[in-house]
Amino acid sequence: MTITQAEENYLKAIFKISEKSDKPALTNAISAVMQTTAASVTDMLKRLAEKDLISYEKYKGVQLTEEGNRLATALIRKHRLWEVFLTEKLGFAWDEVHELAEQLEHVQGNDLVGRLDAFLGHPKFDPHGDPIPDADGRWAYRKQSPLATLQAGDHGVVTGVEDHSSAFLQYLDQLGLGLGAGIELIERFPYDQSVRIRTSDNREMVLSEKVSQNLYIKTG
Amino acid sequence: MTITQAEENYLKAIFKISEKSDKPALTNAISAVMQTTAASVTDMLKRLAEKDLISYEKYKGVQLTEEGNRLATALIRKHRLWEVFLTEKLGFAWDEVHELAEQLEHVQGNDLVGRLDAFLGHPKFDPHGDPIPDADGRWAYRKQSPLATLQAGDHGVVTGVEDHSSAFLQYLDQLGLGLGAGIELIERFPYDQSVRIRTSDNREMVLSEKVSQNLYIKTG
DNA sequence: AAATATTTTTAGGTTTGTCTAAAAATATTT
C-alpha cells in the first residue's frame, strides 16, 4: 500500500482543517487549502477512502482514520524538522523555509527522520513556534495566547504566529519581534483595538489589532 | 519552461551513458539505466528533444544539448552534495545514501544548493569518491587508476569505486578499505589475476580480480 | 412549502509517464 505525494498533501490539508473544529472536513474547505477544484478533491477523497485513510460519506465531508492521522502527523513532523534544519543549519530566514519544506517532507527513507531529529537536537518547536510531534506522534503543548487577548500590564515572550505569510514574518523581523522577543502590553486603544507595547530591549511601539491577533505570547 | 523529475532523471541517465563513450546514447542503454521499456524511452526522448534538452535523430541515439548538459550537471552536483550531507552530518554509511539522494536531488529552491555546499565546506568529492561539479559546472579532476592496473610494489590510497552497489561497499567496509585507506600491491597471481596487498595499518589480504577492477587508487 | 442559492458529485477530457504488442528500421549472419 504505497502513498503518493498528492495523497500525503491531502491528508495534511484534512488534518489542518480538522484541527480547528472537530466537525468533518468539507470538500470546499479542502479545495481552498489545496488550491484545486472541488471536483479534483472529490476524486481524491474516493482514493483516500479506498485506502482507508479517511472515512468519507458523500456530501457529509471526511475525517482521518487512525492510519490517516498517523501519516499526516508524520508528515507534519518531517516538514517542521526540515524547517528547523533550513533555518538553524543553512541560515534561511523563517519566511523562506516553508516551500522548501513542502518538498523535503516527502523524502522517504529508513530512519531519515530519526537521524535528522537527532542531528537537530530533538527540537520541540519549528521556526514559526509550531510544535513538532515526536516519533510516536505526541505533541508538545505550550500555553500561549494571542497578544490581542492580553491585558494592560501583562508581559510575556513571543512564541508563535497565526499568520505564516512572508509579509507578516518579514514585518515582525523589521519590528524586532521574532520568536523569543520579550513584550509588555502597556495599553490597548479602544478606538481600533491597537496596542502599545514595550520590548525587553526597551523600545516602545504600536501594533495594529491585526498584528496582535496573529502574534502568540506566552505570559508569566 | 519547467522540467519534471522524470525528465531530470533521463537527462542524468543520458549524461552518465555519454560519459563512457562520446557516441550518442542509444534507446536500449537508456532503458537499461532507467529500468523502463524502450517504448517509454522513445516517448521521453521526443519530449526532451521538443524542449531542446537533447538532439535526437530517430534510430541514431541522442546527445545532450548545452542546456541539457547544464541541467544534468546541476542535478549530479545536488545529488552528491546531499550524499555528503547524509554521511557527514547524519551519519549514514556510504552504501545507504544513494536512494535518499535520488529524492533530495529534485528539491528546488532559491540558493538551496549554494547554502548546502557552504554548510558542508565546499566538498570536492562525494562519499564514493566521485567529483562534485562546482556552481559553474566545472569538475575537479583527480588521477586515479583501478587497482587492477597497478604493478607489484606500487602503493597509494583508495580514492574511489567503480561499482557503487551496497554489496561491494559493505564488503570494502568489512575489509577496512574505505576511501583514504593506504594500500601497497605486493604481488599479482597470474592464475586468476587476484592480488595480495598490504594496508597502511600493516594487514595483508588477497583481493579478487573483480574487486581490484572496481577499486580506484591514487598512486604516489 | 416553494423557490433560490450553494455545495458536492458526476461525466467527460487532458497531460505525464508508464506499459504491451505490433510494425518498421537497422545490423548481423549465412
Next chain:
DNA sequence: AAATATTTTTAGACAAACCTAAAAATATTT
C-alpha cells in the same frame, strides 16, 4: 544478397492528478 536477428518506433491502453461543465444533493431564503 537474402534471410534472420536485434533494436527502435508506433499504436493503443492505463493510472494518477488535475481540469470544465453539467447534474444532483443540500442549505437558505422567501
